[in-house]
Amino acid sequence: AMNILTSVLLLYAKEEEAFWLLVAVCERMLPDYFNRRIIGALVDQAVFEELIRDHLPQLTEHMTDMTFFSSVSLSWFLTLFISVLPIESAVNVVDCFFYDGIKAILQLGLAILDYNLDKLLACKDDAEAVTALNRFFDNVTNKDSPLPSSVQQGSNVSDEKSSHIRVDITDLIRESNEKYGNIRCEDIYSMRCRNRLYVIQTLEETTKQNVLRVVSQDVKLSLHELDELYVIFKRELFFSYYWCLRAPVLKHHDPSLPYLEQYQIDCQQFRVLYHLLSPWAHSANRDSLALWTFRLLDENSDCLINFKEFSSAIDIMYNGSFTEKLKVLFKLHIPPAYTEVKYKDPSKGDELSKEELLYFSQLHVSKPAKEKEAESAKNSPKGEEKVDIQAYLSQWQDELLKKEENIKDLPRMNQSQFIQFSKTLYNLFHGDPEEELLYQAIAVVTNLLLRMEEVGRKLHNPASSTKGLSGAVCASGGPSEGQTESHLEKDPSSLREEPQWSFAFEQILASLLNEPALVKFFEKPIDLKAKLENAKTSQLSSRTRK
Structure with missing residues (x-):
């Protein structure tokens, strides 16, 4: 025109x-x-x-x-x-x-x-x-x-x-x-002036319907649940516009972008929504979990996530199978999602300030050399003069037919990451009616995994042993969370003296499947409808108090 x-x-x-x-x-x-x-x-x-x-x-x-x-x-x-x-x-x-x-x-x-x-x-x-x-x-x-x-x-x-x-x-x-x-x-x-509001509301409704139509194909959430989730997601974003005059989120809305990219949230908004909606938000290290989940969802490292990425995480937490939930928790404790969190103010416990949260969300974890080479080979066309159309078509087809991630492709979890993973599991069980039984089950699993790793190391290198660490974990066989953490953290220098060990996801999955109490904990149904209603009420009341 x-x-x-x-x-x-x-x-x-x-x-x-x-x-x-x-x-x-x-x-x-x-x-x-x-x-x-x-x-x-x-x-x-x-x-x-x-x-x-x-x-x-x-x-x-x-x-x-x-x-x-x-x-x-x-x-x-x-x-x-x-x-x-x-x-x-x-x-x-x-x-x-x-x-x-x-x-x-x-x-x-x-x-x-x-x-x-x-x-x-x-x-x-x-x-x-x-x-x-x-x-x-x-x-x-x-x-x-x-x-x-x-x-x-x-x-x-x-x-x-x-x-x-x-x-x-x-x-x-x-x-x-x-x-x-x-x-x-x-x-x-x-x-x-009178018709402008109607037009904008119509456009926003069209945007919402298109987003829900696209997202509903990839999640198990019902359309009604997605609709409620979208309202909460967008409301949190708009509350940030209103209550924070200098909020960087003001520049995140671009109507010219595709529907899914028009509304995106940063780590601070995600933490608020995580606390409101996640079934794991009662954990003592919930801020760290929110941070790692955000980093896992932020695949392009622009420190923003859209509604599709957000709803996929909520969907797994509520509708995922035992294996899917465990895989998410596993990925939260390995790079690029995992980053060691050091608190500036120990008096606040595990709570992260807004500045700390945004800082850790922007930390980039370097990828392994092999992964970088494979990624560059995949993204670069073969030959500078002649573009390989077939290669691009094949890449496009792979994106369209995104296959389910093979658990064998997941990297191994190292020593410090496994310790943090164990702590997270203990925190998730806190307050559960079967808390004591769950603590005992995770102690058995941890002991089993460490013994398996020790046997494997002896077969390859008889001189090495993880006796010290294994004994420390075995000693925590009781249901006390504090005892386990104290044994794991009693002498960090002794951990460094021992040879590094690691676990594959299949090992952890197989060990946890042997404990019915753990399987039951992750597979028990959770009422998302009630959680959504409480979240909407909490959103309004928290802003009113401010």
């Missing part, structure tokens, strides 16, 4: 003059018209529909669906009738627009519908009405045009169209002023 308007301006003005005229149109006369969502044009279309109801009620009664006028008139507003009228007639409309603003376009639109009222009332469907209007536009002429009649678009219509009555653009504009000149600019401004 801007190209069409600019081409006409360049015919009658110098380049700089045409540029400043275009600036006046885009920024002042037609605000919010020329962007991806064309909000300004949609608002004026809603104003146009309102004027049709007031001035042409018989047409409104005949048309069962008012969206017809929106679909037909969109090009009228975006191009100021240049795309539908012959050029020699359209320039007169542009002149009137620069004099009267949007009022001239609205008046002319009403005059055109009024002129064709009988034909439109006789039409049986939308296609017939569009044809009638197009024939009318083709027969609009300009007797005052300086162009010779032989080159005028309105004079070169076919014989079939020439049978229709010709209309002079000057007469049409004069008639629009005589019939609809009582429309005041103040009234148009008032209608614009």
